[in-house]
Amino acid sequence: MQSKKLKQTQRIILRFFLMGSYEHIRRLIPKLRPAELAELMAYIRRPDQIRFLQLLFEVRMAAPTLRELPTELAKDLINDVSDETISEIIRRLSPDDAVDILAYLPEDRQEHVLNGLSGQERWTLERLRLYDQDTAGGRMTTEYVAFRQGMTAAEALAELREKHQKSNFHYIYVVDETNHLMGILPLRNLVFGSGAIEIKDLMVPDPVKVHPDTPQEEVARLVSDFDMLAVPVVDEENRILGVVTFDDIMDVMEEEATEDMYHMAGLDTAERVFTPVSRSVRLRVPWLIINLGTAVLAALTVSLFRESISKVVTLAVLMPIVAGMGGNAGSQSLTVVVRGLALGELEFASRWKAIMKEVAVGFCTGSLNGLIIGILAYLLYGNLWLSLILFFAMVANLVLAGLFGALVPLMLRWAGKDPALGSSIFVTTATDVGGFFIFLGLATLLMNYLHIPL
Amino acid sequence: MQSKKLKQTQRIILRFFLMGSYEHIRRLIPKLRPAELAELMAYIRRPDQIRFLQLLFEVRMAAPTLRELPTELAKDLINDVSDETISEIIRRLSPDDAVDILAYLPEDRQEHVLNGLSGQERWTLERLRLYDQDTAGGRMTTEYVAFRQGMTAAEALAELREKHQKSNFHYIYVVDETNHLMGILPLRNLVFGSGAIEIKDLMVPDPVKVHPDTPQEEVARLVSDFDMLAVPVVDEENRILGVVTFDDIMDVMEEEATEDMYHMAGLDTAERVFTPVSRSVRLRVPWLIINLGTAVLAALTVSLFRESISKVVTLAVLMPIVAGMGGNAGSQSLTVVVRGLALGELEFASRWKAIMKEVAVGFCTGSLNGLIIGILAYLLYGNLWLSLILFFAMVANLVLAGLFGALVPLMLRWAGKDPALGSSIFVTTATDVGGFFIFLGLATLLMNYLHIPL
Numbered sequence: 001m002q003s004k005k006l007k008q009t010q011r012i013i014l015r016f017f018l019m020g021s022y023e024h025i026r027r028l029i030p031k032l033r034p035a036e037l038a039e040l041m042a043y044i045r046r047p048d049q050i051r052f053l054q055l056l057f058e059v060r061m062a063a064p065t066l067r068e069l070p071t072e073l074a075k076d077l078i079n080d081v082s083d084e085t086i087s088e089i090i091r092r093l094s095p096d097d098a099v100d101i102l103a104y105l106p107e108d109r110q111e112h113v114l115n116g117l118s119g120q121e122r123w124t125l126e127r128l129r130l131y132d133q134d135t136a137g138g139r140m141t142t143e144y145v146a147f148r149q150g151m152t153a154a155e156a157l158a159e160l161r162e163k164h165q166k167s168n169f170h171y172i173y174v175v176d177e178t179n180h181l182m183g184i185l186p187l188r189n190l191v192f193g194s195g196a197i198e199i200k201d202l203m204v205p206d207p208v209k210v211h212p213d214t215p216q217e218e219v220a221r222l223v224s225d226f227d228m229l230a231v232p233v234v235d236e237e238n239r240i241l242g243v244v245t246f247d248d249i250m251d252v253m254e255e256e257a258t259e260d261m262y263h264m265a266g267l268d269t270a271e272r273v274f275t276p277v278s279r280s281v282r283l284r285v286p287w288l289i290i291n292l293g294t295a296v297l298a299a300l301t302v303s304l305f306r307e308s309i310s311k312v313v314t315l316a317v318l319m320p321i322v323a324g325m326g327g328n329a330g331s332q333s334l335t336v337v338v339r340g341l342a343l344g345e346l347e348f349a350s351r352w353k354a355i356m357k358e359v360a361v362g363f364c365t366g367s368l369n370g371l372i373i374g375i376l377a378y379l380l381y382g383n384l385w386l387s388l389i390l391f392f393a394m395v396a397n398l399v400l401a402g403l404f405g406a407l408v409p410l411m412l413r414w415a416g417k418d419p420a421l422g423s424s425i426f427v428t429t430a431t432d433v434g435g436f437f438i439f440l441g442l443a444t445l446l447m448n449y450l451h452i453p454l
Numbered sequence: 455m456q457s458k459k460l461k462q463t464q465r466i467i468l469r470f471f472l473m474g475s476y477e478h479i480r481r482l483i484p485k486l487r488p489a490e491l492a493e494l495m496a497y498i499r500r501p502d503q504i505r506f507l508q509l510l511f512e513v514r515m516a517a518p519t520l521r522e523l524p525t526e527l528a529k530d531l532i533n534d535v536s537d538e539t540i541s542e543i544i545r546r547l548s549p550d551d552a553v554d555i556l557a558y559l560p561e562d563r564q565e566h567v568l569n570g571l572s573g574q575e576r577w578t579l580e581r582l583r584l585y586d587q588d589t590a591g592g593r594m595t596t597e598y599v600a601f602r603q604g605m606t607a608a609e610a611l612a613e614l615r616e617k618h619q620k621s622n623f624h625y626i627y628v629v630d631e632t633n634h635l636m637g638i639l640p641l642r643n644l645v646f647g648s649g650a651i652e653i654k655d656l657m658v659p660d661p662v663k664v665h666p667d668t669p670q671e672e673v674a675r676l677v678s679d680f681d682m683l684a685v686p687v688v689d690e691e692n693r694i695l696g697v698v699t700f701d702d703i704m705d706v707m708e709e710e711a712t713e714d715m716y717h718m719a720g721l722d723t724a725e726r727v728f729t730p731v732s733r734s735v736r737l738r739v740p741w742l743i744i745n746l747g748t749a750v751l752a753a754l755t756v757s758l759f760r761e762s763i764s765k766v767v768t769l770a771v772l773m774p775i776v777a778g779m780g781g782n783a784g785s786q787s788l789t790v791v792v793r794g795l796a797l798g799e800l801e802f803a804s805r806w807k808a809i810m811k812e813v814a815v816g817f818c819t820g821s822l823n824g825l826i827i828g829i830l831a832y833l834l835y836g837n838l839w840l841s842l843i844l845f846f847a848m849v850a851n852l853v854l855a856g857l858f859g860a861l862v863p864l865m866l867r868w869a870g871k872d873p874a875l876g877s878s879i880f881v882t883t884a885t886d887v888g889g890f891f892i893f894l895g896l897a898t899l900l901m902n903y904l905h906i907p908l
Contacts, residue, residue, distance in 0.1 A: 033676075033679035033680060034679060035679060035798055035799075157645065160645070160646075161645070161646055165646050187641050187642060187645065188641060190645075191611065191614070191615070191641065191644075191645055192614075192615055192619050222487075223704075224701075224704045224705075224708070225487035225488060225489060226487060227701035227704075229683065229700075246683070246700055246704075247678075247681035249704075250677070250678045250681075250700075250703075250704065250707065251678075253704065253707050253708065253711070254678070254707065254711075254797060256711075257707070257708075257710075257711030257714075257715075258793055258797070260711075260715065261711075261714065261715055261718075261789050261792075261793055262789060262793070264715075264789075265785045265786050265788075265789040266782065266786060267786055267789055267790065271790060272790070272794065272799060273790055273791060273794035273799045273800060273808050273811075274799070274807070274808070274811070277811055277814045277815055277818065280811070280815045281815055281818040281819055281822075284783075284786055284815065284819055285819055285822060285823075287782075287786075288779065288782065288783060288786075288819055288823055289822075289823065289826065291778070291779060291782045292775070292779060292823050292826060292827060295774065295775040295778045295779055296775065296827075296830070298774055298775075298778065299771050299772060299774060299775050302770060302771045302774065303771045306767045306768070306770075306771065309763070309767050309770050310764065310767045313760045313763050313764045313770075314760070315770075316756060316760075316763050316767075316770035316773075317753050317756045317757045317760065318753060319770075319774075320749065320752055320753060320756065320773075320774065320777065320886070320890075321746070321749040321750065321752075321753050323774065324745070324749045324752065324882075324886065325742065325745060325746060325749055327781075328720065328741075328742060328745045328882075329738075329742060331719045331878075332719050332720060332721055332738055332741075332742075334719075335715050335716060335718075335719035335721055336721065336725060336726070336727055337727060338715075339712050339715055339716070340726065340727035343708060343712070344489050345489075345726060345727045345728070346727055353728070354727050354728070357727075357728070357731055357734070360731045361731055361734045361735055361738065364731065364735040365735055365738055365739055365742055368735075368739060368743075369739075369742055369743065369746050372743065372746060373746060373750075376750070424785075428778075428782075432774070432778065436774075
């Protein structure tokens with residue numbers, strides 16, 4: 001339903017843009033999603049893209065739209081806008097969006113743009129820039145509504161009407177004389193309460209809060225678990241510094257899911273579908289070379305058994321089955337545990353139990369698959385010993401897969417690393433080397449029983 | 455900061471629970487996250503778990519807590535509660551949560567519980583049950599605040615104070631006499647507007663809306679792109695049926711991310727870290743057996759070249775390198791495209807361009823890795839032909855990896871399937887079979903030049 005209607009709006013915007021009817025466009029733009037506005041960029045020639053971007057800035061849609069564009073294009077576009085225009089634009093954005101836009105510029109231009117701002121504006125942005133982008137501090141906005149606890153509901157409503165008609169607040173924060181956070185006041189409590197009551201008696205006291213260095217995924221989990229619209233960020237002495245809102249949290253959740261999947265596949269999180277080939281190659285090559293190293297390690301393992309293979313070539317035929325199944329089973333265990341860590345399922349519960357479970361599952365699935373491949377091999381080659389070797393190698397390798405699939409992400413987390421980062425390399429190295437070694441090793445020990453024609 | 459404090463709260467709750475001081479617990483429970491309440495269950499003996507669950511019901515935390523428990527345990531617990539209690543509990547829940555709780559019961563008990571409800575309650579739940587759980591209809595609540603457009607702001611505020619003090623609404627929906635959705639009225643607009651204005655002049659007209667059969671991931675994308683707190687669900691004639699709120703959307707986003715990762719690894723989305731071993735085995739075995747089939751296919755490919763391997767055993771040593779690298783490069787391409795589809799990056803842009811990009815990246819990374827492994831092999835074996843074969847096989851297999859990594863999810867989406875589901879099987883089958891065939895095939899063609907000692 002939506003997409004059809006929106007596509008028409010896109011066409012209308014393009015037509016108005018070519019006609020120069022910018023006033024119409026300003027009214028139509030808010031009807032589109034940032035992703036759809038970004039899409040329009042592909043239909044506009046380069047010199048006009050800057051003008052379109054300026055229209056977006058005017059209706060405050062530039063920051064979200066830039067985020068939807070491929071990073072390279074976003075950087076290119078912003079860098080073609082003059083310092084003065086950017087300063088002017090930034091003044092109209094909320095501080096957290098302003099910092100995001102700044103980050104697209106090279107370091108020296110950032111300084112220049114900051115110099116064009118007033119002392120207060122500059123100070124706010126400088127302070128926000130200090131925080132790591134992946135933390136509550138990097139995500140928070142410093143535009144929030146905070147009232148002293150002694151105010152009455154009627155006073156608070158009057159001040160809201162007077163000063164905050166246009167602020168985009170979700171809650172009112174109640175503070176004491178020295179800005180310490182005392183509670184959270186939803187607008188509804190204010191509306192429903194009698195006007196004479198002090199707001200400290202309407203507020204929800206002792207609210208959930210975070211520190212500026214709280215990692216963004218932890219903030220996201222809090223917001224999601226408590227169904228909050230916004231979470232306040234406080235310093236060590238409980239003074240309010242800013243607010244992380246649910247729309248930022250939804251972005252974080254998408255980013256975190258992307259990060260987990262990307263890290264498991266050995267991808268850099270900066271890459272997207274339309275990242276230019278040259279950059280994608282640069283981003284992917286390091287991990288592929290590490291993988292080449294582990295593949296060589298697996299090959300060296302096979303190399304130990306060249307003599308056995310030369311005697312029974314069938315071993316070379318069957319060995320990829322054992323190793324490959326280990327890789328797949330390992331990636332199943334890995335995914336369950338990585339996702340369990342991301343969703344907080346393993347936060348309190350026994351990690352030991354999770355490892356033992358994966359080992360047990362590996363034993364069972366290994367037995368079943370070992371049985372199937374053992375029978376199949378017997379039908380093909382008629383050698384019971386070969387089937388037994390296949391069976392035991394499959395069981396052992398799938399147990400190894402479960403063990404490493406669970407152990408690797410837990411160890412990475414324990415070491416303070418991202419549990420997904422590079423985890424699949426460790427696991428497939430274990431299942432490749434392990435699979436080849438166990439299968440070919442057993443075959444070498446029992447070589448005398450393996451009389452199989454070429 | 456939070457977790458330390460919360461853990462203490464958990465300990466206090468446990469102590470009060472053992473002492474039977476339920477009144478204290480009722481006050482403490484809302485301070486904990488559902489995941490933390492679920493964690494407490496592990497410390498409570500089975501007969502007492504039911505009593506604890508009842509406390510959770512009383513403070514409306516049972517539904518979210520049950521969702522955090524392993525499905526098996528949640529089902530077990532609910533099934534130990536009497537029909538009468540469940541009916542009573544369900545009456546106090548919002549309809550969408552009530553339907554979730556119902557779903558934990560076997561079909562016949564669901565009927566029985568529904569029979570214990572009044573006609574209106576029953577009708578609401580029966581209607582909600584009709585919708586697929588993964589759609590807007592299955593996610594929506596039917597508890598929302600809707601006012602007629604002719605009302606004044608003062609009338610609306612009075613009615614809110616009188617009737618909706620306790621409802622958990624995010625927006626007020628403005629409807630005409632026959633319940634057609636006319637607009638959305640944020641509480642702030644009501645508060646800031648003068649009392650005499652009609653609410654239709656304060657509302658945001660023509661709001662974003664969805665149909666009951668809109669897939670939940672589409673709803674999530676709308677909410678995330680438009681930064682909405684809730685999206686109304688309307689029928690074909692634009693009559694409001696219910697509302698999907700942002701807290702449900704955050705659950706959807708977590709589910710969708712889990713689903714993508716799980717489907718790529720061949721996991722059933724019903725599985726979690728603490729799913730019992732027997733059930734995990736049942737859920738994983740089908741996919742592992744399909745994988746065994748594809749592994750046999752790869753083995754059969756190797757088997758075609760037994761004679762070449764028997765002459766040059768080194769081929770068996772090197773062949774896993776080419777196949778393994780293809781698998782890794784393929785999973786990189788696959789992840790980028792699957793994630794691009796999930797984030798909507800490929801919604802409007804050229805799919806053909808995405809495929810060509812992955813092929814080009816495969817060519818470049820293949821050339822680089824082929825060069826490295828070619829040089830390494832030359833240093834080890836001193837045979838230029840072998841190095842050339844390795845180089846070309848690596849390039850060809852990584853091109854194949856890029857092609858299938860992009861093509862498979864796009865074809866699955868095109869066929870109306872989940873682009874992640876089983877995609878890695880197709881890709882690794884292609885890179886295994888392809889890798890072995892190209893490398894061993896080239897070696898067989900050039901066998902006369904491969905004089906390599908064992």
